[in-house]
Amino acid sequence: MNDHKTVGIVMIEDDEGHARLIEKNIRRAGILNDIRHFTDGTTALDFLFNAADGPAKSGPAMILLDLNLPDMSGTDILARIKAEGSPLKRTPVVVLTTTDDKVEIERCYDLGCNVYITKPVNYESFAQAIRQLGLFLSVIQVPEAE
Amino acid sequence: MVRVRLKLPSSEGRVARWLVAFMTLGFIALAAAAIAIGWITVRNRTYTAEILHTQDVRQAIATLQIQMEQSETARRGYILAGKPLFATAYARTAGNLVPSIRKLRHLTRDNPRQGARLDLIEPRFVQLRALRTQSMTLVAAGRIAEAQRRFAVDASVPLMRGIRYRLQAMAADEVRLLAIRTERQERTSALFLSVAGLAAALLLIVAILAVLLIRRYTADLAASRDSLRTLNETLEEQVAERTADLSRANEEIQRFAYIVSHDLRSPLVNVMGFTAELAAAAVPLAELVDRAEAEAPHILTEDARLAAREDLPEAIGFIRTSTQKMDRLINAILKLAREGRRTIAPEHIDPAQLVDTIVGAMQHIVDDRGAVVRVERPMPAIVTDRLALEQILSNLIENATKYLKPGRPGEITVKGHTERGRVILSVVDNGRGIDPRDHQRVFDLFRRSGAQDQPGEGIGLAHVRALAYRLGGTIDVQSTLGDGATFRLNLPTHMTIQDAA
Numbered sequence: 001m002n003d004h005k006t007v008g009i010v011m012i013e014d015d016e017g018h019a020r021l022i023e024k025n026i027r028r029a030g031i032l033n034d035i036r037h038f039t040d041g042t043t044a045l046d047f048l049f050n051a052a053d054g055p056a057k058s059g060p061a062m063i064l065l066d067l068n069l070p071d072m073s074g075t076d077i078l079a080r081i082k083a084e085g086s087p088l089k090r091t092p093v094v095v096l097t098t099t100d101d102k103v104e105i106e107r108c109y110d111l112g113c114n115v116y117i118t119k120p121v122n123y124e125s126f127a128q129a130i131r132q133l134g135l136f137l138s139v140i141q142v143p144e145a146e
Numbered sequence: 147m148v149r150v151r152l153k154l155p156s157s158e159g160r161v162a163r164w165l166v167a168f169m170t171l172g173f174i175a176l177a178a179a180a181i182a183i184g185w186i187t188v189r190n191r192t193y194t195a196e197i198l199h200t201q202d203v204r205q206a207i208a209t210l211q212i213q214m215e216q217s218e219t220a221r222r223g224y225i226l227a228g229k230p231l232f233a234t235a236y237a238r239t240a241g242n243l244v245p246s247i248r249k250l251r252h253l254t255r256d257n258p259r260q261g262a263r264l265d266l267i268e269p270r271f272v273q274l275r276a277l278r279t280q281s282m283t284l285v286a287a288g289r290i291a292e293a294q295r296r297f298a299v300d301a302s303v304p305l306m307r308g309i310r311y312r313l314q315a316m317a318a319d320e321v322r323l324l325a326i327r328t329e330r331q332e333r334t335s336a337l338f339l340s341v342a343g344l345a346a347a348l349l350l351i352v353a354i355l356a357v358l359l360i361r362r363y364t365a366d367l368a369a370s371r372d373s374l375r376t377l378n379e380t381l382e383e384q385v386a387e388r389t390a391d392l393s394r395a396n397e398e399i400q401r402f403a404y405i406v407s408h409d410l411r412s413p414l415v416n417v418m419g420f421t422a423e424l425a426a427a428a429v430p431l432a433e434l435v436d437r438a439e440a441e442a443p444h445i446l447t448e449d450a451r452l453a454a455r456e457d458l459p460e461a462i463g464f465i466r467t468s469t470q471k472m473d474r475l476i477n478a479i480l481k482l483a484r485e486g487r488r489t490i491a492p493e494h495i496d497p498a499q500l501v502d503t504i505v506g507a508m509q510h511i512v513d514d515r516g517a518v519v520r521v522e523r524p525m526p527a528i529v530t531d532r533l534a535l536e537q538i539l540s541n542l543i544e545n546a547t548k549y550l551k552p553g554r555p556g557e558i559t560v561k562g563h564t565e566r567g568r569v570i571l572s573v574v575d576n577g578r579g580i581d582p583r584d585h586q587r588v589f590d591l592f593r594r595s596g597a598q599d600q601p602g603e604g605i606g607l608a609h610v611r612a613l614a615y616r617l618g619g620t621i622d623v624q625s626t627l628g629d630g631a632t633f634r635l636n637l638p639t640h641m642t643i644q645d646a647a
Contacts (some may be wrong), residue, residue: 017416
């Protein structure tokens with residue numbers, strides 16, 4: 001973990017229920033980092049790039065991204081984040097979605113996604129996966145935004 | 147799409163039917179006319195024969211009369227002149243009389259009236275001949291005067307008058323008959339003419355109808371040939387078009403199934419997730435109730451106790467099992483949809499070897515169920531997608547070992563043969579069988595047949611059918627209840643990518 005600045009978690013997930021379950025299970029894994037939740041792409045992008053307390057302006061972050069959003073595709077957000085010259089280019093992005101289409105997975109990795117996780121439908125597996133993700137979050141190093 | 151009609155439009159079909167009916171009628175009428183003509187001809191011949199006969203009779207009457215007159219003339223000449231010339235003339239003419247009378251009687255034997263007249267004439271001829279013979283004998287003996295004297299007083303003149311009179315009556319009768327018969331013949335001739343005319347007219351009509359019919363059929367044939375040619379020429383195109391349509395529709399359905407099942411998963415994650423949360427939350431509540439019961443029973447109501455110990459766990463249990471079932475169903479649809487999206491890769495396969503592998507992989511299940519799987523060799527080689535064929539056969543074999551008839555050890559035979567360029571792979575079992583009513587139904591998604599005593603969602607055979615279609619094949623089942631089942635997989639021998647649906 002970063003010593004001087006805590007890593008904020010930005011969760012972009014249109015399903016309130018999923019968001020709540022993800023948050024609960026991350027907390028159960030013992031992760032106490034701040035979690036900001038957005039249900040649509042537009043406000044999420046605005047926060048990421050423009051907000052004063054957003055990752056681009058202050059502090060490192062990692063992004064949990066769902067691909068099925070009401071206003072735009074998650075891959076579009078991923079492309080914006082990982083675009084050449086983006087201040088968040090090195091920010092880790094975990095794609096957490098229900099889609100397990102091979103083409104979609106390949107596309108996300110091509111765009112620079114760091115981890116791709118398919119939400120298991122079975123809740124036990126789901127909780128397990130999220131808790132492991134929490135453990136993962138507690139050990140990874142996150143770079144400063146440029 | 148080009149639609150080609152090879153059948154006649156209904157109105158033209160009706161016209162053609164009428165034409166055929168008229169022609170048939172025409173032929174029947176022609177046949178009737180031919181029969182009528184034949185009958186009339188026979189009648190005509192009869193009438194002609196009758197007329198000829200009448201003429202013969204008249205002729206015979208006239209001959210008899212002339213012979214009678216000639217012989218009388220010869221007799222009188224002999225009496226007057228006594229020359230032997232007259233005697234020979236008499237002998238010649240009188241000798242013909244008897245045959246002439248006999249002939250006449252013969253000719254008129256069919257006519258009683260003429261016969262009656264002849265009966266009167268004949269004795270007179272006998273008397274006349276006696277008188278004449280007497281005259282001739284007297285003259286020949288030189289007693290001419292006596293002959294002349296006798297001749298002057300004898301009855302030969304009135305006898306001859308009587309004969310003459312009756313012969314004339316006979317002739318008149320024959321003339322009357324001739325008139326009747328001639329008229330009858332003329333009538334039949336007229337009838338013949340009109341029937342023949344009618345027949346000719348009929349023939350003409352039938353001929354016209356036949357020509358019309360032939361022309362119509364020829365036109366139809368030409369039209370059919372043309373449309374067939376068009377059909378042939380555009381067949382490739384149409385097939386390609388249809389195939390494209392089909393694969394588009396198929397893609398659409400698969401996409402739809404995929405999206406639907408996918409989007410259904412999202413809310414299901416919530417339902418299952420929060421049910422788990424609810425179950426977790428119910429645990430401390432139940433503990434609290436337990437503690438309250440032990441430490442302060444008065445604050446605990448019966449409702450609260452029931453809610454914490456029975457209602458909540460029961461509700462959560464039902465939600466759990468239902469969502470799990472729903473999850474399995476959605477996964478099944480998803481699996482089918484995903485199978486449809488998988489790329490098919492045809493390769494050379496020895497089905498017997500493939501079946502060995504499948505049976506090897508499920509040997510413990512087969513043994514547990516007390517079944518035996520036999521592979522009949524050789525099996526025809528096939529080019530198809532290995533994974534799809536493996537899934538089909540393993541589903542069928544698994545099913546065969548699953549639905550056994552109680553008390554009868556399972557015997558499953560897998561065999562294959564070639565039939566009209568296609569490979570038929572059969573999985574034959576001696577299990578409980580499938581009611582013929584359900585033969586189609588068992589291939590439908592989520593549908594099962596018979597006693598529901600085995601776990602399953604009704605997915606396997608739906609999956610099998612989808613895979614079979616995908617391989618350009620078909621699957622069917624032959625079975626009677628309680629007597630085993632045979633699943634027949636019909637596949638192209640050499641699958642190409644174009645076969646993939």
